[in-house]
Amino acid sequence: MKKxxxxxxxxxIVAALGLxxxxxxxxxxxxxVVSSEGRMGTAEKKPSYWTCGMHPQIRRxxxxxxxxxxxxxxxxxxxxxxxxxxxxxxxHAGHKMATKPAxxxxxxxxxxxxxxxxxxxxxxxxxxxxxxVCGGHAFTMExxxxxxxxxxxxxxxxxxxxxxxxxEAMKEGKVVSRMKLTPQQKELGDIxxxxxxxxxxxxxxxxxxxxxxxxxxxxxxxxYLTAVETVRKVAASPDKDVIRRAEDLLESSRSxxxxxxxxxxxxxxxxxxxxxxxxxxxxxxxxxxYASIYEHEISWIKTGMPATVKATAFPGEEFKGVLRSINxxxxxxxxxxxxxxxxxxxxxxxxxxxYAEVIIESMxxxxxxxxxxxxxxxxxxxxxxxxxxxxxxxPGEYLGKEVRLGPLAESxxxxxxxxFYPVLEGLNEGEVxxxxxxxxxxxxxxxxxxxxxxxxxxxxxxxxxxxxxPVATQHKH
Numbered sequence: 001m002k003k004x005x006x007x008x009x010x011x012x013i014v015a016a017l018g019l020x021x022x023x024x025x026x027x028x029x030x031x032x033v034v035s036s037e038g039r040m041g042t043a044e045k046k047p048s049y050w051t052c053g054m055h056p057q058i059r060r061x062x063x064x065x066x067x068x069x070x071x072x073x074x075x076x077x078x079x080x081x082x083x084x085x086x087x088x089x090x091x092h093a094g095h096k097m098a099t100k101p102a103x104x105x106x107x108x109x110x111x112x113x114x115x116x117x118x119x120x121x122x123x124x125x126x127x128x129x130x131x132x133v134c135g136g137h138a139f140t141m142e143x144x145x146x147x148x149x150x151x152x153x154x155x156x157x158x159x160x161x162x163x164x165x166x167x168e169a170m171k172e173g174k175v176v177s178r179m180k181l182t183p184q185q186k187e188l189g190d191i192x193x194x195x196x197x198x199x200x201x202x203x204x205x206x207x208x209x210x211x212x213x214x215x216x217x218x219x220x221x222x223x224y225l226t227a228v229e230t231v232r233k234v235a236a237s238p239d240k241d242v243i244r245r246a247e248d249l250l251e252s253s254r255s256x257x258x259x260x261x262x263x264x265x266x267x268x269x270x271x272x273x274x275x276x277x278x279x280x281x282x283x284x285x286x287x288x289x290y291a292s293i294y295e296h297e298i299s300w301i302k303t304g305m306p307a308t309v310k311a312t313a314f315p316g317e318e319f320k321g322v323l324r325s326i327n328x329x330x331x332x333x334x335x336x337x338x339x340x341x342x343x344x345x346x347x348x349x350x351x352x353x354x355y356a357e358v359i360i361e362s363m364x365x366x367x368x369x370x371x372x373x374x375x376x377x378x379x380x381x382x383x384x385x386x387x388x389x390x391x392x393x394x395p396g397e398y399l400g401k402e403v404r405l406g407p408l409a410e411s412x413x414x415x416x417x418x419x420f421y422p423v424l425e426g427l428n429e430g431e432v433x434x435x436x437x438x439x440x441x442x443x444x445x446x447x448x449x450x451x452x453x454x455x456x457x458x459x460x461x462x463x464x465x466x467x468x469x470p471v472a473t474q475h476k477h
Contacts, residue, residue, distance in 0.1 A: 047075030174426055176388060177400030179441050186396060192436035193392055196429055199374040201364035201409035201422055203300050206357065209291035209309065209341070213352035214280045217260045221276040224253040228271060261327040261340055263303070283348040289321065291358040292336040299407050300362040301326065307341045310357040311350060319343045319350065323360065364409050364422055374411060374420035375403070375427060379435045381442060389427060390434040390441050398434060398441050401426050 050073035052058045052066035064073050181189070227250040234246045257267055270277070279287050289309050293301055301323060309319040321343030330337050341358065343350070350356075366372045380403075381388045387405055390398045403426030411420050427433070434441060 047077055049076055050074065051076045174401050175399050176386075176402050177390075177442065179390075179398050179400075179444055181396045181398070181441070181444070183396065185444075186437075189437040189440045191434060191441070193432045194376070194435050196373060196375060196423070196427055196431050196433060198371040198429060199411045199413075199420060200370055201372060201374055201411050201420055203297070203362050203364070203407070203409050205293065205297055205300060205360040205362060207291050207293060207360075209289045209356045209358040211311075211350050211352050211354040211356060212280055212288035212290050212340075214260075214288075214290075217257075217262075218276050218280045220253070220256050220260055221270055221280075224250075224257055224267070224270065225274065225276065227253045258328065261325055261338060263325045265303075266325055281352065283345065283351055285345055285348075286342055287345045287350045287352075289341045289343055289350075289356055289358065291339050291341060292331070292334060293326075293339055295330065295335045295337070296407070298326075298337055300364075301339065301360060302362075305360055305362060307343075308359040309341065309343050310359070312355045312357075313351075314349060317349075319345065319356075364406065366406075366422065372406075373423040373427065373429055374409070375405070375423050375433060376435050377408060377419040377421060379433050379438060380405065380421060381438060387421075388442075390438045391427070392432040392434065400442065403427055 050060045050063055052069065052071060053074055054071065055066055055068045058066055058068065058073070059076075060073055063075075065071065066073060181191070227246070230246045231243075231250050234242050237243055254267065257270075262270070277288075278284055303323055303325060305323045307321045307323050309321055311317065311319065321341045323339055324342045325340045327338040327340075363370050364372060375389055379389050381390075381400075386402050388400045389403050390400050393399045404424040406422035406424055409420055409422060410417055412418075
């Protein structure tokens with residue numbers, strides 16, 4: 001009886017273990033199916049490589065941590081990978097096609113005539129081929145007649161050579177970044193834009209000066225006048241060697257005046273006057289004021305500009321003058337150049353070696369016009385190697401354009417003073433640019449897997465193998 005009871009208990013235990021095995025097997029099998037489905041879901045979008053959100057120059061073929069900041073690497077997919085970014089240049093500019101009806105050797109240019117930026121369905125995916133129509137990959141199509149632009153769907157038409165060349169000029173890699181934002185992203189980023197227009201740009205240069213006391217220049221002028229007189233006296237001499245020595249002395253004294261800061265106009269005036277300038281040592285009706293202009297402001301000054309001088313000794317009084325010369329040599333210690341301003345000195349108020357404040361108002365002039373296309377300072381992203389401005393190409397779509405700019409200037413806008421850069425190349429009047437939130441747009445290009453313009457220089461970065469640390473020993477020096 002007891003033996004039969006033991007057999008029944010053993011049978012029950014075996015049955016229970018078998019049922020547990022079935023349940024475990026089915027559970028594990030179901031879990032495997034779910035895991036397999038998950039893998040299948042991601043297989044459709046396999047990462048091209050793994051990169052770091054903070055250091056996009058890091059690229060790995062498998063997950064891991066960034067060797068720089070130790071953050072987990074994120075996947076970069078084919079649609080927006082940094083390696084595709086350089087191919088995303090201009091779009092439907094002009095399409096150069098060699099057609100059969102044309103005469104031998106003749107090229108016919110056709111296009112939709114649209115000068116704006118757009119998208120190329122092939123290059124945007126990193127698949128530039130014979131069907132590519134963007135400016136970054138010019139091509140020739142033989143025996144293929146397109147009736148409409150594959151980008152904007154406008155009918156193609158024959159273009160003049162000048163029109164085609166203009167469109168070709170748009171294909172030289174001016175677009176360095178592209179980003180599209182949703183209305184919610186625009187609102188959260190507080191994106192502000194404004195249209196580019198022509199403006200009057202100016203710059204007010206304020207610097208310190210000193211009423212000149214320059215006996216060395218006074219003596220140099222005396223030497224020059226003596227040399228001029230000597231050349232005149234020996235001009236009729238039969239001794240050619242005497243004439244040559246007199247001319248060499250004149251040239252040497254002229255070079256000395258140039259180094260002192262006089263230009264050819266002032267030297268000619270000195271020669272015509274026949275005497276040294278007494279205002280270099282004593283008060284006269286017109287005095288010289290020496291002022292220093294920093295290197296980054298040199299492009300704003302030219303001889304003949306009006307200047308205002310305010311002397312510390314006479315508060316509230318202004319002395320009007322003219323910038324007469326600019327020293328040809330830069331001071332290597334102060335990185336500035338000395339200018340000479342000649343000012344009226346009524347009642348002999350200005351005395352040599354008096355301190356003064358110098359104010360020079362300068363207008364930016366390009367091609368003979370005081371109006372120039374200007375971009376606000378806050379719209380420019382300066383990477384150190386290039387300057388980029390984001391342009392609104394459509395609703396929520398922004399293009400980062402590389403631009404060439406002039407010196408920073410000022411202009412009155414809506415009753416307040418703002419700072420602008422004159423545009424030399426890269427933008428056109430009427431284009432809508434981003435003036436607020438451009439840094440966020442640029443950061444978004446990085447987070448989305450595209451190359452940020454501020455990381456442009458990082459493309460040349462190459463990791464160096466880390467050297468093994470020296471073995472620690474107890475022996476120290």
